[in-house]
Amino acid sequence: MGEFKVDKFNIEDFFSGDLDIFNYSSGMPSILPDTVPCHxxxxxxxxxxxxxxxxxxxxxxxxxxxxxxxxxxxxxxxCSVTDVYLLNLAIADLFFALTLPVWAASKVNGWTFGSTLCKIFSYVKEVTFYSSVLLLACISMDRYLAIVHATSTLIQKRHLVKFVCIAMWLLSVILALPILILRSAVKANLPTLVCYEDVGNNTSHLRVVLRILPQTFGFLVPLLIMLFCYGFTLRTLFKAHMGQKHRAMRVIFAVVLVFLLCWLPYNLVLFTDTLMRTKLIKETCERRYDIDKALNATEILGFLHSCLNPIIYAFIGQKFRHGLLKIMATYGLVSKEFLAKEGRPSFVSSSSANTSTTL
Structure with missing residues (x-):
């Protein structure tokens, strides 16, 4: 463990509602300089x-x-091209969730693990957050090219899609670098330490940049890509009356929908908070308290996302259920008769045999 780095920290920052190890927030003072401080x-x-x-x-x-x-x-x-993406998505979600017990412990006792582990756990969380979102955008582009343009592109070839995934991981590593550099164990004007960005005094603009970066590249841009790609993909499928492919796409659409439901509320609240902190919206004590409560609640919904995709596969993904039962039958956990009763799924390809989407 690294040594604690204890710096002076404005008490107003602590009560801003943003001094939380999960937020991508600015930590700017929650009060206006010309008003009575909010208690x-x-x-x-x-x-x-x-x-x-x-x-x-x-x-x-x-x-x-x-x-x-x-x-x-x-x-x-x-396995298909989509399966390769979903494998990497599962890895990202798994490592994201493995950081949660550490943050949970810090909720009770403050940050007691030192500055080095503060950087490491924050960086892992940030990298896996970016990678999961970017991989979802890649899946939408793959489906768009395979179905709308019916073309076999480089990213649709299974032996090359690995390089796309590696590129997304590298991009995530780069986007998360500010967290690795700036995170530290800092001490507020209270007994407990917190794992937070240590950017010194009078750095409100830098904190805004740190907040906007994940909102832009970790939510808005991937969301626009997904909406564009799946909008045209759905239109093509319905126009062609491709009923079986509709069923094959249900898992992917459900994954994107769950992502939207989990992260959209948090990002909307965070965006509203950013507008207030940049004084585009008037800040009041009542509004500050409401936003801080909403951030705490929607944050929990966002972290729930890391465990929901496997549930989607289990209830909607015919191929995943069959694959899991096949493994269980191999080791005698279920009977072969039960496996036969479930039936083998029909694998549907789009433009090539490597683009099945029925996980």
Whole structure:
């Protein structure tokens, strides 16, 4: 563990509602200089309930994403381009969730792990956050090219899609560098330490940049790509009356929809908070408290996302269910008669045999 780096930290920053190890927020003062300071309120949801939630999410993510990785790797000889993307998505979600127990512990006792581990855990969380979103955007582009243009492009070839995934991981590593550089264990005017960006005094503009970066490249740009690609993909499928392909696309659409439902509320609240902090929206104590409460609540919804994709595969993905039952039958956990009763799924390809989307 590294040594604690204890710097002076404005008490107003601590009560801004943004001094939270999960936020991509600015930590700018929550009060206006020409007004009476807002008295801090207890804005947190019961922290022990939050700890239990994070632990449950970690366990579900660990089991679910491990099973997804197992099924894909066990059937790697027949896995599709989309399966390669989903394998990397499962890895990202798994490592993201594995950081949650550390953050949960810090909710109760403050940050007690030192500056070095603060940087490491923050960086892992940030890299996996970016990579999962960028991989979802890549899946949407792959489906768009395969179905709308019916073309076999480089990213649709299974032996080359690995390089696309590597590129997304490298991009995530680069985008997360500010967190690695600036995160540190800092001490507010309170006994506990926090894992937070240490950018010194009078750095409000830099903190805004640190907030806008993940909102732009970790949400807005990938979301626009997904909406564009899936909009045209759906139109093509309906115009061609390709019913079986509609069913094959259900898993991918569900994954994107869940991502949207989990992260859109948090990003909308965060964007509103940014507008208020840049004084484009008038800041009041009541508005500050409301936004801080909303950030705490929507943040939990966002972290829940890391364990939901395997649940989607289990309930919607015919290929995933069959693959899992096949493994279980191999080791005698289910009977071969039960496996036969479930039936083998029909694998539907788009423009090539390597673009099945029925995970």
């Amino acid at each position: 801090p309120e207890n804005l947190e949801i019961n922290r022990y309930a939050v700890v239990v939630t994070y632990v449950l999410v970690t366990l579900l993510s660990l089991v679910g994403n491990s099973l997804v990785m197992l099924v894909i790797l066990y059937n790697r000889s027949t």
